[in-house]
Amino acid sequence: MADTSVKDPQVKKAEPLFGKAERKLLVDPLNDNNPITVQVLGICSALAVTSLVYPSVVMAVSVIFVTAFANLFTSILRNYIPKQVRMIVQLVIIASLVTMVELTLRYLNYPIYKQLSVYIGLIITNCIVMGRLEAFAMANKPWRSFIDGIGNGLGYGVILIMVGIVREIFGKGSLFAGSPIELKIIGATDAYMIDTTQSVLFGWYANNNLMVLPAAAMFLIGIFIWIQRSYNQKLVDVS
Amino acid sequence: MHSTKYVVIFVLILTSTVAVLLAGFREITKEGAERNEDIFNKRAILLAVEDYLGDGVKVNNLADGEVLNIFDTQVKQVTLNAQGQPIEDGGVKAEDIDMAKEKKKPESERKLPLFIYESGGEKYYIVSVRGTGLWDEIWGNIALKSDLNTVAGAAFDHKGETPGLGAEIKDNPTFAEQFKGRTIYDNGAYVSVNVRKGGAVDKEHEVDGISGATVTANGVSDMLYKGIKAYEPYFKTLK
């Protein structure tokens, strides 16, 4: 990936590269301003890929890449973008970044590319990306926008991976299936299914098929929101 | 507000820059992506004869080079026309046949790929089949032993079956495992291998279905029946 991460010398001179404000931009989306559970953005493309952790991680990384760089480029161009076609320009930027992600995945890891299929393309309409461009990058300097992009991508990724972990452990009994570090956590292994003399941990556990259904992701996010709001009263929906 | 002229020029410059960048990026990754795809497809074919690759060899642990090497040295490729006659030189190579495109052609014009894997003096005939599952297409490679009756192995894949349900045809090795040793002829009459909901009754020609994935399972049965039948005329000439 041809990264062009730091490229705004004026900002460096004027204020610290990573001060309090930047820290807030990075940390806020993880809890108080989480894109999924608080801003309710970017749920669409997320749910279908979270039945396993590994694709969730790949998806999260892709989204972080896209939000960060879409924010960066939009912010650089923000004073030149004509208002009339603002949306189309933003979408072109996002779409080309997503195309790059797709091509890169195809080059680096073909099986996972196959597995994520259309959901890679759907990052384009992932409302977080667009939402952050509108709400932040159009009005802020490149470096801060870049941090904001990473923060929001992370906030999204954290939820995605959390959902993925719960769904995979209870739905499949494993973790990181399909990746080089596949772990079998609970339930009978494939080897056990073929040869029952093999002993396994918690071999009695039967996979919970509800967890692999897409609906489980909805329940889990609902429950995450419940837990988060019980601790964070200011987020409670009064309406 | 910017003038219309500015808007047009801005959009033109942006889109052409993006198009050129992406085209360049694609050119760089193209070769690698195609090689990946080639290896991915060849792995899928070898998966059907995994048991006969050598002691404890797992297709997914083979290095890319080894996959290509096995294909070059031990696999003979034959392209058949719809009547089951081998197409001599000048036709497409079996590995270049795109089953998705063939499926859309009228049956009488289809080309069929056949891979003959040789190991330890035994020949295994790997046929490719393609059909429709619940959401989308499913496909697989079935290896027959040299009696052209007993299944030596099977491997399936899908485009978009429900994770945990239909997708188990690929994800759960026990599903494909069941096919080993089943026979496709019943006293000389072609019966294929059937996936039965609720569990196989006829242990010779049936395998257990996946609970909750009846439509996918029926798709597999249908695909196997039609797919293997297409090779029958050629197999008759071999016997």
Place this chain on the structure above:
Amino acid sequence: MEFLNVFIKAAFIENLVLAYFLGMCSYLAVSKTVKTAFGLGLAVIFVLGITMPINWLISEYLLSENGLLGIDLTFLRFILFIAVIASMVQLVEMVVEKFSPGLYAALGIFLPLITVNCAILGGSLFMVSREYNLTESVAFGLGGGFGWFLAIIAIAAIREKIRYSNVPPALRGLGMAFILTGLMGIAFMSLMGIDPAVFTAAK
């Protein structure tokens, strides 16, 4: 596959929201009352029905290797699709505003939202990966839009009623909407086994 066949499949069996969870953002944000949900639902049917055939023509005649240009441009698919969607939405907005102020009043505010509705782009991407033909893509667009419309009306109606229920405070609003959607998704799964051919074969 016939028109009706694809339509029914897209609307009920493979509902974009309840089976694929596409278009969730606007689905959750605009489903507080039935009235607004109705407007957005109509707008989605409208835009899906229009963009689908256009994107089909583009991917068939412009991007494909066998198209007019003769080169494989599929890597530009995302950009072109989203550009078509964005410009179509804008065009529809202008046309509706000019010729039907009544409809504009109902749909107007929702139209810009639709560009980033994943259901629209998702529909086009599904259309490509499933290799539909022109008629099927129109059917898929209208059916998918109708399914989306049904889903948002249903959740809005439930959310209107649930306001009178005693939901734990932290779960109120968003949390409950997620859980309800999950339940609806499971309910819709029972339509999964339907073979759409029965509707067309009966005639």
